[in-house]
Amino acid sequence: MDTSHTLEASPAERRRRRVREAILSAAERVFAVEGEAGLSIRRLADEIDYSPAAIYKYFGSKNELVDELKEAFFERILGKIDDQRSSTEAYPARARSCLATYVRTALEKPHHYAAAFSSIEADTEEHNETEPADHHASNKGRAFQYLSELVKEGIYAGHFRAELKPDEAAKALWASCHGLAMMMSHISDFPAMPHEPPQDRDAFIDYHSDLLIRGLEA
Amino acid sequence: MDTSHTLEASPAERRRRRVREAILSAAERVFAVEGEAGLSIRRLADEIDYSPAAIYKYFGSKNELVDELKEAFFERILGKIDDQRSSTEAYPARARSCLATYVRTALEKPHHYAAAFSSIEADTEEHNETEPADHHASNKGRAFQYLSELVKEGIYAGHFRAELKPDEAAKALWASCHGLAMMMSHISDFPAMPHEPPQDRDAFIDYHSDLLIRGLEA
DNA sequence: CCAAAAATTTAACACCGTTCACTTTTCAAA
DNA sequence: TTTGAAAAGTGAACGGTGTTAAATTTTTGG
Numbered sequence: 127m128d129t130s131h132t133l134e135a136s137p138a139e140r141r142r143r144r145v146r147e148a149i150l151s152a153a154e155r156v157f158a159v160e161g162e163a164g165l166s167i168r169r170l171a172d173e174i175d176y177s178p179a180a181i182y183k184y185f186g187s188k189n190e191l192v193d194e195l196k197e198a199f200f201e202r203i204l205g206k207i208d209d210q211r212s213s214t215e216a217y218p219a220r221a222r223s224c225l226a227t228y229v230r231t232a233l234e235k236p237h238h239y240a241a242a243f244s245s246i247e248a249d250t251e252e253h254n255e256t257e258p259a260d261h262h263a264s265n266k267g268r269a270f271q272y273l274s275e276l277v278k279e280g281i282y283a284g285h286f287r288a289e290l291k292p293d294e295a296a297k298a299l300w301a302s303c304h305g306l307a308m309m310m311s312h313i314s315d316f317p318a319m320p321h322e323p324p325q326d327r328d329a330f331i332d333y334h335s336d337l338l339i340r341g342l343e344a
Numbered sequence: 345m346d347t348s349h350t351l352e353a354s355p356a357e358r359r360r361r362r363v364r365e366a367i368l369s370a371a372e373r374v375f376a377v378e379g380e381a382g383l384s385i386r387r388l389a390d391e392i393d394y395s396p397a398a399i400y401k402y403f404g405s406k407n408e409l410v411d412e413l414k415e416a417f418f419e420r421i422l423g424k425i426d427d428q429r430s431s432t433e434a435y436p437a438r439a440r441s442c443l444a445t446y447v448r449t450a451l452e453k454p455h456h457y458a459a460a461f462s463s464i465e466a467d468t469e470e471h472n473e474t475e476p477a478d479h480h481a482s483n484k485g486r487a488f489q490y491l492s493e494l495v496k497e498g499i500y501a502g503h504f505r506a507e508l509k510p511d512e513a514a515k516a517l518w519a520s521c522h523g524l525a526m527m528m529s530h531i532s533d534f535p536a537m538p539h540e541p542p543q544d545r546d547a548f549i550d551y552h553s554d555l556l557i558r559g560l561e562a
Numbered sequence: 563c564c565a566a567a568a569a570t571t572t573a574a575c576a577c578c579g580t581t582c583a584c585t586t587t588t589c590a591a592a
Numbered sequence: 593t594t595t596g597a598a599a600a601g602t603g604a605a606c607g608g609t610g611t612t613a614a615a616t617t618t619t620t621g622g
Contacts, residue, residue, distance in 0.1 A: 183570080
């Protein structure tokens with residue numbers, strides 16, 4: 127019998143999961159505060175009282191480990207957006223809330239958020255024909271899809287200009303929110319907005335979201 | 345006599361400048377293609393046929409060297425914006441051109457641009473009272489100032505809503521353009537926009553700029 | 563209890579930025 | 593032209609990094 131699918135895993139599996147979790151949570155702790163710079167395999171090994179090489183039995187590389195942190199956080203962002211998306215708020219405000227929520231959640235863990243966008247993705251020369259558009263599967267694809275549907279909704283409801291192409295608009299919105307998140311978390315002298323009272327930050331995020339939505343309006 | 349200010353520098357000075365320039369241009373070459381990851385002091389030393397330690401006679405650290413690349417590129421961006429700013433184009437179009445130019449220039453050297461915004465600036469606890477707002481001196485301060493004045497102009501000309509606060513609007517614009525530049529250069533699957541014909545990229549940048557300006561309009 | 567398998571460690575490799583003591587080169591004054 | 597100091601450049605090392613292979617310990621099932 128194959129017991130690998132039972133709810134109660136074997137003790138060996140449980141132990142393995144515990145160690146894996148310990149690695150991830152140590153990594154999470156360090157990464158949240160010091161980012162990729164402060165996170166070294168050796169330091170991680172120290173914190174969980176294992177040897178550095180042990181970590182490689184749980185993760186293929188440091189990048190794989192960090193990727194898991196990034197993906198987890200990005201999924202959290204998506205979740206929060208999805209909540210707003212299906213909230214009962216009236217439309218134009220709901221759209222603004224989605225944008226603002228994206229930025230606010232990104233600001234919760236600046237290092238995570240920035241790292242998720244830090245790699246310059248290679249051009250891979252010839253189009254990979256074998257996997258045509260798995261955009262819908264990836265987290266980033268989902269983010270784009272959410273926004274695209276949000277725009278469509280606004281068009282159908284008559285709030286946005288009818289000639290808008292939802293996909294283009296979604297890209298523009300996403301990029302703009304991404305920029306705001308990066309600026310607010312990375313540029314401490316983003317003029318007159320360093321670590322002022324949180325309500326000011328919130329107000330500015332709302333302001334930015336409003337400006338973007340206005341740009342789509344009829 | 346102090347000869348250090350004569351136009352013709354001493355031979356020693358000229359040699360020193362040549363070597364310094366060689367280091368910088370090798371660094372520029374590598375950095376443009378491979379970014380900070382591919383740039384090591386040892387590799388630089390190899391390329392210019394010096395020993396690694398020699399480089400430290402010209403730059404205090406690798407960071408100082410890279411900073412010089414980043415600053416130089418950011419100044420190029422500012423220059424291009426300034427050109428647009430003082431062009432003869434009619435107003436709302438001129439504003440769009442400024443935004444689009446910022447993004448287009450950033451895309452010329454993605455690694456440079458990204459690196460210029462890559463550091464999370466520390467909170468430094470207590471405000472540094474000794475240097476109250478040197479925003480106007482720094483390159484980023486200048487970028488902000490340009491945009492702020494651009495918005496003011498739009499308000500006075502009656503194109504933008506009168507109640508807009510120029511500084512807030514400028515921050516929003518800047519952040520949005522920053523986001524677009526980062527997205528377009530870093531996310532190769534920024535959906536349906538990887539390395540399509542350049543005219544498509546240009547068109548999208550214009551689209552984005554237009555959307556932002558619309559958000560400010562009365 | 564014992565052998566096979568899994569988990570873990572030790573030690574090394576090849577890098578990295580940086581520093582320091584040392585040698586070589588340059589250059590102006592005697 | 594010789595000399596001596598300053599400048600330029602080097603070699604070797606230090607402590608750090610990610611990663612891997614072999615050896616070792618621990619766990620597990622028959």
